[in-house]
Amino acid sequence: MPATDPSASTSIEAIEQKFLCLDGSDAGASLPDVGELLGSLTALHDWQALESRDQCYMVLQQYLVDKHDVDSLVCLLKLRAEWLGDAPAYRDECRDVLASSTKDRLAVAKIESVMTSAERPMAALKRLELLNALVPGAACVDKTWGYGVVKSLDDFYKRIVVDFDRKPGHMMAMAYAAQSLKLVDASHILSVLHADPGAFALMCKERPGEVVLMAVRSFGPMAVAQLQNEMENGVLPPGLDWKNFWSGARRQLKGHPGIRVPAATKKSELVELSEGAVVSGPVDLVQKIAALNDVPGLMASMSEFARTTGAVGLSDEQRAVLADRLCFVLKATATTHSDNDKVRALMLALSFGFTKLPVPMRSRHEEEFAMADDGEVDLLGTLCKPAIVLNAAAKLSAAIVEDLVAALPVDRDPAVGAGLAGVLDEMPYSLLDSLLPKALSADSVSKAAFIAKMAALIQDVSPSYAIVLWICRNQQNPDVAALVTSAALSTKALLCLEPEVMGETLRLQHQIAKIFRDEKWIKGQMERMTEVERSAFYERIHAMEGAWEPLQKRAIEKAIFKHFPDIVAAPVALASPAEATLLSPVTSFRSLNERKERYRVLVEEAIPKNVQDIETARSYGDLRENFEYQTAKDLQRMLLQQQSDMAREIQEMKGTDFSALEFTGKVALGTEVSLIFPDGHGTTYHILGDWDSDLPLGIISRSSRLAQSLMGHVAGDQATIPGEDDGQSVEVKISSVQPLPRSVLEWALGR
Numbered sequence: 116m117p118a119t120d121p122s123a124s125t126s127i128e129a130i131e132q133k134f135l136c137l138d139g140s141d142a143g144a145s146l147p148d149v150g151e152l153l154g155s156l157t158a159l160h161d162w163q164a165l166e167s168r169d170q171c172y173m174v175l176q177q178y179l180v181d182k183h184d185v186d187s188l189v190c191l192l193k194l195r196a197e198w199l200g201d202a203p204a205y206r207d208e209c210r211d212v213l214a215s216s217t218k219d220r221l222a223v224a225k226i227e228s229v230m231t232s233a234e235r236p237m238a239a240l241k242r243l244e245l246l247n248a249l250v251p252g253a254a255c256v257d258k259t260w261g262y263g264v265v266k267s268l269d270d271f272y273k274r275i276v277v278d279f280d281r282k283p284g285h286m287m288a289m290a291y292a293a294q295s296l297k298l299v300d301a302s303h304i305l306s307v308l309h310a311d312p313g314a315f316a317l318m319c320k321e322r323p324g325e326v327v328l329m330a331v332r333s334f335g336p337m338a339v340a341q342l343q344n345e346m347e348n349g350v351l352p353p354g355l356d357w358k359n360f361w362s363g364a365r366r367q368l369k370g371h372p373g374i375r376v377p378a379a380t381k382k383s384e385l386v387e388l389s390e391g392a393v394v395s396g397p398v399d400l401v402q403k404i405a406a407l408n409d410v411p412g413l414m415a416s417m418s419e420f421a422r423t424t425g426a427v428g429l430s431d432e433q434r435a436v437l438a439d440r441l442c443f444v445l446k447a448t449a450t451t452h453s454d455n456d457k458v459r460a461l462m463l464a465l466s467f468g469f470t471k472l473p474v475p476m477r478s479r480h481e482e483e484f485a486m487a488d489d490g491e492v493d494l495l496g497t498l499c500k501p502a503i504v505l506n507a508a509a510k511l512s513a514a515i516v517e518d519l520v521a522a523l524p525v526d527r528d529p530a531v532g533a534g535l536a537g538v539l540d541e542m543p544y545s546l547l548d549s550l551l552p553k554a555l556s557a558d559s560v561s562k563a564a565f566i567a568k569m570a571a572l573i574q575d576v577s578p579s580y581a582i583v584l585w586i587c588r589n590q591q592n593p594d595v596a597a598l599v600t601s602a603a604l605s606t607k608a609l610l611c612l613e614p615e616v617m618g619e620t621l622r623l624q625h626q627i628a629k630i631f632r633d634e635k636w637i638k639g640q641m642e643r644m645t646e647v648e649r650s651a652f653y654e655r656i657h658a659m660e661g662a663w664e665p666l667q668k669r670a671i672e673k674a675i676f677k678h679f680p681d682i683v684a685a686p687v688a689l690a691s692p693a694e695a696t697l698l699s700p701v702t703s704f705r706s707l708n709e710r711k712e713r714y715r716v717l718v719e720e721a722i723p724k725n726v727q728d729i730e731t732a733r734s735y736g737d738l739r740e741n742f743e744y745q746t747a748k749d750l751q752r753m754l755l756q757q758q759s760d761m762a763r764e765i766q767e768m769k770g771t772d773f774s775a776l777e778f779t780g781k782v783a784l785g786t787e788v789s790l791i792f793p794d795g796h797g798t799t800y801h802i803l804g805d806w807d808s809d810l811p812l813g814i815i816s817r818s819s820r821l822a823q824s825l826m827g828h829v830a831g832d833q834a835t836i837p838g839e840d841d842g843q844s845v846e847v848k849i850s851s852v853q854p855l856p857r858s859v860l861e862w863a864l865g866r
Contacts, residue, residue, distance in 0.1 A: 127164050130155045134171045137178040149179070149187045153194060160198060168198075180216040186247060188216055189240050196236045206236040213243075220719075224270040228289035242293035249275060254306050255296045260285060261349060262305040271715055280349060291617050304333040308350060316352035323360050324367025327386070328374055336387035336415065339377065375419060384422075387415045400424075405436045410447050410456055413440050417463050429467070437467055442474045445492065449474075449483050457483075458507035459515065461498045462522055470494055499523055499531045501538045508546040520549040525561055532561020536568040544581040544623060551585060555594060566594060573599045573607070580611055580623035587630050590639065601643040602652065609655055612662040628662050634674040641679060649682050700768045701784070702804030703863035707770040710806060714761045722758065725751050772863045773803065778854045782825045784817045787855055790836070790847040797850065800825075801859045812862065825849070 133155060152175055159168035172195060179188040192209045199205050210230035217223060229242040249255065253265045255277065263279035273289045277296075287295070299306055307329065308315045319326050331337070334345055343357050351360060368376050377384035388411065400420050407413045417440065429437075441464045448457035464472060471491040474484070483503075485496030497503065504523070508516050525532045532554060542550070554565045572582050587608055589595045599607075611627050630636055641649050653675055656668070663671065675682060702710075725747060732744035776785035782802065789799045801814045802822045808814060815822050824836045830852050838845045855863075 127159065127162065127167050130159060131167060131171060134174045137174050149175075149184070149190075153190060156191075156194060176212065180212065183217050183219075185213065185217055185222055186244075188213060189244055189247070193237060193240050196240065201235045201237045203235055206230065206234070206239055209236050209240060220270040221268055224268075224273045225289060228273050229293050245296065245298065246289055246293050248298055249292065249296065254299045254301075254303070254309075256299050256303075256305060257295055257297075259295075262299075262309060288617070294618055299333070302329075302332070304329045304350065312352070316355075319352055319355055319360060322367070323364035324371070326360075327364040327368060328371075328388075331374060331386055331388055336385045338385055342386055375415070385418075387418075388412070401433050401436050404440050407440065408443070410444055413444055414456065414459060414463075417441070418459075421463055421466050434467070438469060438472055441467075441469070442472050445472065445474045445484075455507045455510040458498065458503060458511065458519060461494050462518060464494050465498070465522060495522075495524070499528075499534065501534045504535065504546070505538055505541055509543050516545050517549050520546070520553060523550070523553075525550065525554050526556055526559035529560050529564070532559070533564050536561065536564045539565070539568050540572050540579045540582065542581060543619065544584060547581050547585050551589075555592065562594075566598070569595075570598045573604070578607060580616075580620055580627065583608055583611055584623055584627050584630075587627065587636075590636070601640040602645075602648040605640050605644075605652055606655070609659065609662075612659065631656070631671055632663070632667055634677075637671065637674055638678045641675070646682075649679060653682055700764075700805055701771055702768055702806040703865075704770045704772060705863055705865040706804065706806040707765070707768060708865055710761070710765060710768075714758075714765060717754065717758055717761065722751075722754050725754055768806070771804070772860055773855055774860055780829055780852060782828045782849070782852055785855055787851075787853045787859070788825055788828075788849060789851045789853075790834075791850050792845065792847055801855055803859075803863065807863070809862070812859070814859065814862070828852075 133152065152171075156168060156172055156175070159165075159171065172191070176188070176191060179191060192212065196202075196205055196209070210226060213226045213230065214223065217226075225243060225246040229239050229246060234242070249265050249268070251265050251267055255263055255265065257263060257277075257279065260277075260279035260281045263277040263285070266276040266278050266284065268275050268289075274286045275289055275292045277285050277287060277292075279285050301307075301310070304326070327342070330342065330346065330350070334342075337345070339361075343361070346360070347357055351357065365376060368374055373388060375385075375387050377386065400416065404413065404416045404420065407416060417437065420437075441460055444460040445457065448460065471487050471489075471493055473490075474492045483497075485493040485500060487493045487496075498519075504519070507519065511519065523531060523535070525535055535550065536554070539547070551565065553559065554561050556562070559565075569582065569586070572578050573586060583604075586595055586598060586604060590601075590604075608627050608630065611624060616624055641652065644652060653672070656671060656675075659668075662668075728747045729744065729751060732747050773785040776783075778786065782788050784802060784804070787799060787801050789797060791797050799813050800821070801812070802817050802825070803814055805816055805818050808816050808819075817823075817826075820837045825834055828834050828849050830849055832849045834847055834849055835844050836847055837843075
C-alpha cells in the first residue's frame, strides 16, 4: 500500500471486518449494503492492498451467489473486469459465476444469450444489465421499430416480445435485443407522448420550445434537418406542420440559457444543450467553460468555442482553462471507458493546438492512453490507438468518423498504418470507407501494409461483410481489383447472402445484394472471368433463393443474358425449388413445433425427474446392489442421448408452410396426388416433410416408402407402390397431381 496513506492499515482492517459477516464468521454483525461493500473493494484496490482486495472479493462473490443476487453480482463482476483490464478470457469466468448463482430459467436464458458472444466481458455484462432491465412493461426504443413496451420474455426460445408502435408483438432474440434496444425513462419524449397523446399534442402547439428541449435531452445533439426527421417520424401530432412548429420553438427558445439554437439558415449546425448563461463572446464562453463540471456540457461548450473562435489568438489564460477542462474530460472518459467522448475530446485538444496534456489519472488507466516520456498524455498517440479508434467509430456519427480519419496520420506514419491495418477485419463499414482511400493514396507510406492485409483477409474462408462490400464497391481502383480475381470475389459476395444474420451485418448483407442489381458492376465482373467461371457464376445466382425479390433476380439474370447471350446456350438443368428442397431436411411448422415441445418436456420434466429419482435411489445405500439406482442411471443415459439427438435434429431441420414451393406438375414435396387402385377405389395423399404424418387427412412424409415410389411421376402415369403386406406391391394409376389445398397449408402452419 502507498506510504503516503498512514491510516490505510487501520482502514484495511476495518474493511476486512465488514466482510467477516458475509461468510458466517461473525453471525451477530448486521449485513452492510452491497454498494458500500463495492466501494470498500475499490478503496482496497486504490491502496494496492491486492491480497486483501481479492480475499474480500471472493467472500462477497460467494455471498451473492448463495443469495442468488444476479444484479449485484453483475456489478461486482464489472468491477473485477476493470481491475483485469477487461481481459477477454475473463468473460468465461463471468459466465460460469453467473450461471452458478441462479436456477431461474429466464435468468439463465439471459446469461447464455450475452455471455457466450465474442465481446469483452465489460460490454457483455452491460448487455446483461440491459436484458435484466427489460421486464414486462419496460419502455424501450429501437432504431428500426421506434418506441415499444416489453410484453413478455420466453426463456425456452430466448426471445423477447415487444409491442412497438410500428410492429406490435415483434419477437426479438435476447442477444439481438441486448444490442439494438435502448431503455427510456418517463422523461423521454416518446414516453411523454405515449403517456398522454392529447396533452403532448397540446404542448406541441402551445409550448413547442419545451418540446424541442425535451427532444434534445432525449435524442442528444443533432442538426436541424435531423431533428426535423426525428420529429416528423411519428412524434409531432398529425396536422401540425414542421415549419410552423419550428418557428414557434425558435421564438420561445430565443435567449434560453439551456440550449443553443443555430441561425435559421444554418441547418447543418447542431441544436444542443448548453448549460449555464447565454454567452455573448469568446471571453464569456471561456468563463462558462471554466465553471462547468459535466462532460456533456463541457463537450458542447468547447465544440462551440472551437467553431466560433478556434485556436488562433488564444490568450495564455484561455489556453489554461481549455487545458484544465480537457484534462477533466479525458480523466472522466478513463473512468467510464467512453471512447467516443475520449476521441471527441482528443480531436478538440488537437484543434486547439495542444500536443500533450497533464491528465491526472490512476495507474490502472494509463494503458488507455499513449504516455509521453514526461508522464503527460500524448494526444495524437492516444487518438491513433487501434482499440480507441474501433470502439469510438462504432458509436460516432459518419461526419465525426470522417473528422477522426482526417486527424489520423495513417498516410504519413508507418507505425500508425501498421496498427490500424492489423484491425481491418474488426472495423465497421463507415470507418473502412473513410480510412481506406486515405491509406491507399499514391503517396501513403502505409499503402503496402493495407494492401497486404486486405489481400489476406479477402482470401480468408469467411471474410468480414464490411471488407467484401468495400472491395466490391471499389473495383475501379487497380490496386483493389488486383487483390482477388473477379470470380473469387463474386463467389465470396454470394456466400455472404446465404446465412441468416441480424443487426449491422444484415444491413451490410442487403448492400451486398444490391450490388448485384448494378448492371454495370456485374458486366465488369463477368468480363474478367473465363467462360467456365461465367457459367458457374450464373448457375449459382440462378440457384439462390431468398437473396433478392423474384423480379430483382430475373432482372439480374436478364442483365447477364444481355451482355453474355451465349453463356447458357445449353444450360445445365437446375433443380426446381421443390426438387432442391428435397436435398435438405424440411418439415411443417406444426411438426417442428410439436418436436420442440417434446424436447422441452424432455429437458424440463423428464430429465429433472430422473435426477430426483437417482438421488432418491442413492439414499437407499450400497450402489453396487442398488437395482433402483442402476435402473435410474440407465434411464439417465438414454434420456441424455435422446436430448442430444433431438437437439441436433431440431437444429438441422427447417420449418416451412410449403406455400412458396414451385408447382411443376410432377409428384414432389408439397404436392397432392390422387391414385386409382385396381379395384376402382381412389385415395388422395398429400406429400409433406420428413416429420409430417396424419393419415386421416392423407398427409404422408416425403421420406416414406409410399412417397418415394411416387416421386417424379405425372398425371396419367402408372406407378408401383408398397402393398399392405410386407414384400407385396400394387400397381396404381396416378389420376391427378395438384398443389396442396388450403386446408393442408393451414395444417402445416399449425392452425
